[in-house]
Amino acid sequence: MPAVLPVHADPETDAVLAGGGALGGLIRAHDWSATPLGPPGTWPQALKTLVAVMLGSRQPMFITWGPERIMLYNDGYAPILGARHPGALGAPFPAVWFDIQADVAPILDRAYAGEGTHMDDITLVMTRNGYPEETHFSFSYTPVRDETGAVAGMFCACAETTGRVLVERRQHFRLVLEERLRDLADPREVMAAAAELLGHHLRCDRAGYAEIGAEDDLLTVVREWCAPGMPALEGRRRPLADFGPVLAEGLRAGRIVAFTDALDGELAAAEATDARFAAACIRAGIAVPLVKAGRLAAAFFAHAAVPRRWTEEEQSLVREVAERTWAALGRARAEAALRESEARWRGLFTRMHEGFALCEMVHGSDGRAVDFRYLEVNHAWETLTGVPAAQVLGRLASEAIPGIEPFWAETYGRVAETGEPAHFEFRLAALDRWFEVLAYRTEPGRFAALFLNVTGRKLAEERQALLAREVDHRAKNALAVVQSVLRLTRAPDLPAFVRAVEGRVAALARAQSLLADDRWHGADLRALLEAELAPFLAGQQVELDGPGVVLPVRAAQPVAMAVHELATNAVKHGALSVPGGRLSVHWTLGAGATPLLRLRWVEAGGPAIPQTPTRRGFGSRVLDGTIRGQLGGSIDLSWEPTGLACDLCLPLRGDADWTLPGPAGQPGAGGRGGP
Template sequence: MELRTLVNVMLGSLQPMLIVWGPSQTTLYNDGYAEMCGKRHPAAFGKPFGELWHDIWDQVEPIISAAYAGQGTSMDDIEFVMHRNGVPEETHFAFSYTPVRDPWGTVLGMFCACTEQTSTVAARNAERTLRERFEQVFELSPGGIAMLTGPNHVFEYANEVYYSMIGSGRDIIGKTVAEAVSEVVRQGYIDILDRVYQTGEPFVAKNLRIELNRGTAGEKQDRVIDLAYQPMVEDDGKVIGILVQAIDVTELRAEEEKQAQLSHELGHRLKNQLAMVQAIASQTLRNSTDLASARVRLSDRIAVLSAAHDTILLGGMGASTVTQLVDKMTSLHDDPANPRITVTGTNIKVGSRPSLSLSLILHELATNAVKYGALSLPDGRVNIQWKIAGPKSDRFELIWTETGGPPVQQPEGPGSGLRLINAGLNGTADSTVAFTFQPSGLTFRIDADLQGFQQEH
């Protein structure tokens, strides 16, 4: 009687159902359960339950034994690795094993209603795996990423870079942006989020200035960020949240500005260099008697210009010192074993343009001293002195004195070297040069405003 009733119920149900009956645990099932048996149907019908599920019997036997002992079992999700189609496959089921008794309470068998959830669990696992992969991608992203949900913009997720940007000590998950990063409210960022959420239109901007309370003490820091707010939209077009992408470009923009300044400075200096080369070439060629001598003098002067430029670079920040320029000249025109040039002066900084002019002037004076002046005779000497002068200590002064050379006579007319020297110090607002031609030796004096002498151009 009991079996007939259960069979009628089982056959009339669309849900997979199973009856295990009698001491031999004979298996009866409907069409829904037959699909779950795979290739073991129809051979399994009417056979012992242990033969149907022999490959998972170690998991099933305790449950069926409990049912025959009068104890029901219900599970929402149990995992088996079955071979029902000849190959191992992971399967998932929800079921209940209910003991079936006769009127006197004796267990006659077991009735089971079940549902296979393999595809549902697989889809859920795939979704979880995909989410984990997305989170891994987000964590590996060089920029900060956060997910906000709802109209109040509640933090659902944030990667480590985002935490680092806003201050790693903050607790933001489950809080609104206004609560977790309150300083952005007065800066208008909540208004931007509201517009994105309401309109579904993304917001993308570069080089945004933002003030953040960062660090353990929450100190205020001004940062520069590239920012994108992308609406997250459901299939029906409804916005459910916002994906935040942010990159802190503070150091990058500062470096770009520095490079732009350096490029501008380089271009400016190159123009100055070319102008000086042009002036030197024009003056040398105009006052030379023949091409061979012009070539030699032009080559020498450009070499001095190059050496002076190297000195400027070694000085750093486009500047050098008078000591460096004088030492460069003496290394070319004096003998360390028998020095005949003495120098006295303080370590005064020189701007780039005056540096080049002073190097050329010193070279011209030394060249003339070797050819015609004090250094042309064994006992000749040159003394160079420089200092900061003037009542207000706002002038640069250098004096070149020659002694022990041949008698000096004032030249009949200025050659190219004297013209170059008389041009003074390029880049200064007020500079004068003066020659004194005495029989005992030449004296040269140069005087310039200290501010122009040291200023970068």
Template structure:
């Protein structure tokens, strides 16, 4: 079990098991041995916790998450290893040990794994492990740390929030106040100060600051800079960011502990602003307790300082311009935007350093020359027309302009123009290329969405037509029995088709949002390909296509969810069959390459342009590829392939020589090198017993409830129908049905609350509750389970599934006991 490569395996081979609650591996039960082998062979972070003390074992990937806790945690007790987060995860563990799996996405946990607390985020699932007698003996977890992504998303959202908040402010004081508050709330600080330095006197003033509730303010106070320690202030004067995790123990600040204590600064981070070699200001972040500042904190503080100073200086510049337009032009060299002055004859009289950088020109190439001589390509543009309107009307204007360069990429510039003295124009401009690129990506995504919605409308209209016709025939009522059966069959087939479309949409939604929990187990490529071919065979036979299969002679095993991997290969084969003409050839080939399973599906189909290949796996991409809708479908198959393969730690790509020359889709998955664990054969399900049941149907849709009731009566059951929750509760208490089929979206009292009410009464506490609803997301299923439902069926109901479920009720020993009681 511990043989093979990897640090954890090597450590386990040498581990002294005498102190571990797990005992020596030779005495482990088979289920524990199997689970540990699975974990050690997984490329994803996983751990197993077993026994009353939850002895803890994990793999190499999880060791990275453990950080300094590894390797001492191997074989230890779960609670002792993760003491700091035990109050948060104990209820989840209890759920798993109660034989109920749990899944959480981006759960925040404050862990101590490097000697200090840090907030991290994890997406994970806890699942029960059963011992040999079928009881829960422990649990296992598959986890991915998402801290980096979550923090990046939060920072991006915060930066957007800051930009939106500062943009309308014209007062430097308002800019500093708002920026300080945003930063303090974002990082949960005690204080944020914007210190203004006097280099001659060696002091700094705090005009205003932001503080958390009950923390003292330093607003209006002046301090001698070097009183905080030369080891701190000297680097600041050199323009370096300075931080201290604990001022009471930091040797640079310990001698000045009285001043730090008086100001309440236990840990701090300072970002200086140096101009012309002098420290003119700094942004200070203060905490009342020791804190380990991270690289992300430093980057955010530096970015916030630059944004604040840029906004402050822009506000000051514009205020100066409004008050005295020709005074102190040098100030514009300090702002983070381009600035240009033109006289009434369009001659450029001034441009700051940032403007020259954006224009890729020197001052001598611009000053004194006409704007239209410098940029003749801009004469017939919206920006030129905006300039003319400002010059003529005296009212401010704004435009966007694409600037081309002889060498290098084009850039987009946002231009804001204001009337200046003596009929001229003052122009502020900044590079917005990144924003324009992002806008274009959003536009393309929106276009693909619109094309997809048009395709979806087409796919939904097709089955609605025969359904409408069949329903009209049934309404007329002049049909014999054979015609009624034929009309019903038409409706059934088309409803099944629509249900398939909806299921595809929900499936791709769950997969792309990471809501799918993979049932990982060893599975061979031979099994995957065989099952996938079986699914696609009818379509290939219909089109008389020739399928060539090339598989390794020896079994190749991967760790994954068999159903999802079969779905991957079936989607690729189905895609090949759809876009390959009749009687042509399709090939699937699997082989092992450098420790990875490589599966390739090659067709002789319509192919694609080379520029489309990188987007073949994008959502909504099929509409770009072909307008032929003869085979239907929503074009979601390849998007599912990509996301499912990535969930398995693999990659998917495609290539094509060109239109009409076919395509090749390739999937790579990590191979399981250890011997696959033999899976126990599950006992076959008992045959359902078809005894008569007393059923209560509750649905405010009268037609739906009556139709379902008639179908169940035809199956031999005694059926009661109610459309109101409270009357349904009264009738259930009086009639004591065997099972209740409840709609979730009921008015007044919804289905979940009705289920809780039924469970709370002794007369109906043991009744089987079945949710019959249009809500089919995983969170909806979890909500119904919490409310007390035993089963969750999504409308439209597959009658065979419901009939089998009801038949199984009589086969259950618990049911006989309840009926006898």
């Protein structure tokens, strides 16, 4: 039934309650006699004055009066009450604001104790519209005294700042998010940072990023943030269809899916999700789809462990975070791929054994390429050239490598100008190194050079050519010696001729083997004597005594031929012809620019020598031709009654050439002859 307007006791009361908009009308229509305040005509003057001030103001205000703290408020305060208006009018403050008593009751108590309070911001979680929501206010609580001076009530002027605070917070959140994501290069760190920041901002219990496979339609939680006590979902994979048609179809259609309570409403009724969501501690949630190129590619989500209503602002913010995360992920993945590619090529650039240089051409006033500048070189470049990178980077080649030939700038200039690669080998005299180079243009005015140090190969080729010439020369000499042996050898019959030739050629071969063993650096004298005497010994005693001597290459074969002839003579006529014969070979080496080798050959225990031979045989001519004619030495033969004694003296020059002398008479035909 319609409210009955009370009859006021006096015109003054009517004036106090005049105006005030909707709340003025409600106050005038309210049955105050049913409240502890009583009819307005009986109100204390202080209360009347405050009510008049309140109704005349557009700022949100309310009054609590009396021990019961009965509330009166104006039009400005009504929206703050939400669904509790108009029932709050004339009701006790504790009953109206039961949900925030823990926060405001102490402040109200201080006001009734005579202490005023002013706060620029207080955060309160209210359920004024049937769901918890964060609110912010600035206010002052002022004690109001009656005619006796006692505090009879409290006057509050306030303003709700929730909108401004949330806008500022979201703006700050956006700035922090942008800064965090901008500095991150790892895609997984991007997801983790976005989830953590959003979770803290929304004051929810879980936030994360999930991706949906293009082929298998599996939803995988890639990264998430969880409040303490929330089970982790990261790494889990489930078919999107497992989340039911409302969630799956909504996401595929590109719609935000937000639910206040997973165990109540459309989501639960349609999909029987109780067990699934309970296991993950999900009672409320938001899922924002990321549909790219017509396909559901990912989703950003936020969960709460208790029922919660998600405001339009919050849903919009989650979508914004999802889009920013997607963009940051794209950038991070592109940068990661680029870094991986750069690292792969940089690793190759660093590890490759070939030298690499990136350079730019420098042209003269006539446009001709006159120099080039090093922009980048790898480690192999330093190793192969022997020049530190710090010495060349950013510098002209002519400055970094003084004396570099014009050939290099001219060749590289043609490559940079025509785009035709060049492959060449050239010796860089300033570094005394040969390089094999492949040069190609990278962009106008620039080129890259890939090269190897082929100095070793070039030197090997030179040595090979020199060795080929040396082998050719020695082969010709050996053939000349063999030819001389064949031409000068005389024998009474063919078998004797064959034996003589074979022995002399074998002597040459043994000397050749000794030289080959030491890579043609020379032949050890003791080894040569042992090799030449070994075929002639049949138990006889041989003494070799002397210092270590290396015969020059060109002296080894002549000395071997001389020793062979002496041994042959000893086998035929001297100490090696009888079992008890003895042979001693002693040598010394004099100091000097050209060392002088003195070698003494002494035979004993052989057949007695009645007199000095009167004829010179082939052996004597070989000794004379090799020691005197070829090596520039001297030879002295002495036929003692006890055996032959031979003194050889020869300078050890390293470059002596030799050939056997031609025929100079006929060898003795049998009998005892000289060597």
